[in-house]
Amino acid sequence: MSAAAKDDVFGGIEGGATHSQIVLLNGSGDVISSAEVDLSTNHWQVGMDLCLARLNDLTNEAKKKAGLSLDAPLRALGISLSGADNDESRIQIETGLQKGYPNLSKHYYVCCDTVGSIATAFPKGGIVLIAGTGSNCQLINPDGGKFRCGGWGNMMGDEGSAYWISDLCLKTVFDTLDNLVPSPYDITVANEIMCRYFQVKDQMDMLKHLYTDFQKSVVAGMCREIAKAAREKKDPLCCHVFREAGRLLAWHILALLPKADKSLIEGDGGVHVVCTGSVFKSWDLLEEGFLDGLKPRGKDDVRIPEITLMFLEKESTFGSAYLGVSAAGTSIPIDYAKNTKIFFNRKLNF
Numbered sequence: 001m002s003a004a005a006k007d008d009v010f011g012g013i014e015g016g017a018t019h020s021q022i023v024l025l026n027g028s029g030d031v032i033s034s035a036e037v038d039l040s041t042n043h044w045q046v047g048m049d050l051c052l053a054r055l056n057d058l059t060n061e062a063k064k065k066a067g068l069s070l071d072a073p074l075r076a077l078g079i080s081l082s083g084a085d086n087d088e089s090r091i092q093i094e095t096g097l098q099k100g101y102p103n104l105s106k107h108y109y110v111c112c113d114t115v116g117s118i119a120t121a122f123p124k125g126g127i128v129l130i131a132g133t134g135s136n137c138q139l140i141n142p143d144g145g146k147f148r149c150g151g152w153g154n155m156m157g158d159e160g161s162a163y164w165i166s167d168l169c170l171k172t173v174f175d176t177l178d179n180l181v182p183s184p185y186d187i188t189v190a191n192e193i194m195c196r197y198f199q200v201k202d203q204m205d206m207l208k209h210l211y212t213d214f215q216k217s218v219v220a221g222m223c224r225e226i227a228k229a230a231r232e233k234k235d236p237l238c239c240h241v242f243r244e245a246g247r248l249l250a251w252h253i254l255a256l257l258p259k260a261d262k263s264l265i266e267g268d269g270g271v272h273v274v275c276t277g278s279v280f281k282s283w284d285l286l287e288e289g290f291l292d293g294l295k296p297r298g299k300d301d302v303r304i305p306e307i308t309l310m311f312l313e314k315e316s317t318f319g320s321a322y323l324g325v326s327a328a329g330t331s332i333p334i335d336y337a338k339n340t341k342i343f344f345n346r347k348l349n350f
Contacts, residue, residue: 003027004330008075011059011066011105012321014116015041018217018295022062023317024074029332033066034317042083048092055079055093056101070103077105078324080116080316085151109327113316114138115146120312120319121340125264129252132277133220135161137252140263149255154216160249162223162279163216168241169226170194170210170219174203185237193225193238219259225239227282242282243289250293257302269345270306280311282312283343292293295350309344 004010004027013022014226021036035058043051057201059077060070078099084090090110097104117128118140125140135158136151150157158164169190175181177191195201198209209218254272265271279286294304318339325332 002330004075004325004328004332005098008330009066009320010324010328010332011062011074011077012116012319012324013041013055013058013077013079013081014316014320015051015055015079015112017042017045017082017114018284020058021315021317022058023315023321024062024066024068024223024330025318025321027075027332030333033062034062035065037061041081042095043081044083046301048096051081052093052096052100055097056104059104061088073103074105074324075330076107076109076324076328078111078116078119078320078322078327080111080113080119082108082113083110105324107242107324107328109320109323111320111323112138114148114151115140116316116323117274117276117312118319120314120316121310122272123336124332125254125261125271126272126274127256127260127264128274129249130277131160131162131249131275131279133162133217134158134231135164135249135252135277135279137256139256139260139264141259143261145259147256147259149252160245160252160279161277163222164248165226165245165279166219166222168220168244170206172237172241174249177203181300183237185240187237189229189235190226190237191234191246193222193229197222197225200211223279227285230285231282234249239285242285243292245279246286246291247287247293250290251287251297252299253304254294254297257304258300265302266305269308270347271304272308272310274310274312274340275343276316278311287344291346294348302350304348304350306313306347307345308342310340310342312339313341314339 006027008027013100020041023034093110094108124142130136137149139147140327176183176187
């Protein structure tokens, strides 16, 4: 694979349900511009036509900032999008951009948002664990094989996410007040959080927030208050729901390891996982349950010799750009060590 020319320009987009951003790199791997918008580029939410238009507008905004002609296509554009989880969607996005916006880019690489995170951190596959409003876990093997656990939304999953933590806390309060499944933990603090956060007086007042005016992100926002009570008041129920979240997040990793290449398990530092999402800001509350959750649950689970957890030091837009570079059949200088920061490492003896 030949090295890119210095004046080649590559783009990388990370598109989510509420926010989208782009970075432009030259052939030396240097940033020449970036742009962002508080708009969704998830085609399931906004429709394919608007998704494509927003991708085009975002890219052209970055081109303008870099002083590039809007008529000059990028050498390649890598696009990591929330919602681009199947081949049909990815093909539609790529062909739609090629036909509708012929001056945007010469080459494309389209993938789901988790793939961009892995490409930012690892040159040859790895694992990303997402715990923000929702949750998801993705494995990419060195041969390119992709496997996932989770990412099915709040109706069917999102275990360990901010939404899940809030929902478990609310469900525990409701079940205890109803005497259906009384909690072994006192619910006073959690009930106070619910009433204060949603500005309600009782369970009946909550129904509009849970049904009529339901917003997943609003429910997930209560997680911050639960974390505060766990950390500052040591409230037993609030601490419990974070321990359970940590356990379920670890199970995402266990679920995927039987499909992982041995090199991703047995190398220096053991299993490396990139962790993204706001829930990991409360790692001190997750850690106990997470370590317990790494214990093999049965004979089919893989024993983990060592675990290394990392945060991204650069946005996933960089990984998207790297994927675009590869799609163009060329290469740029990349120092992966500068893209991540280790925040936890532990040898395990389970």
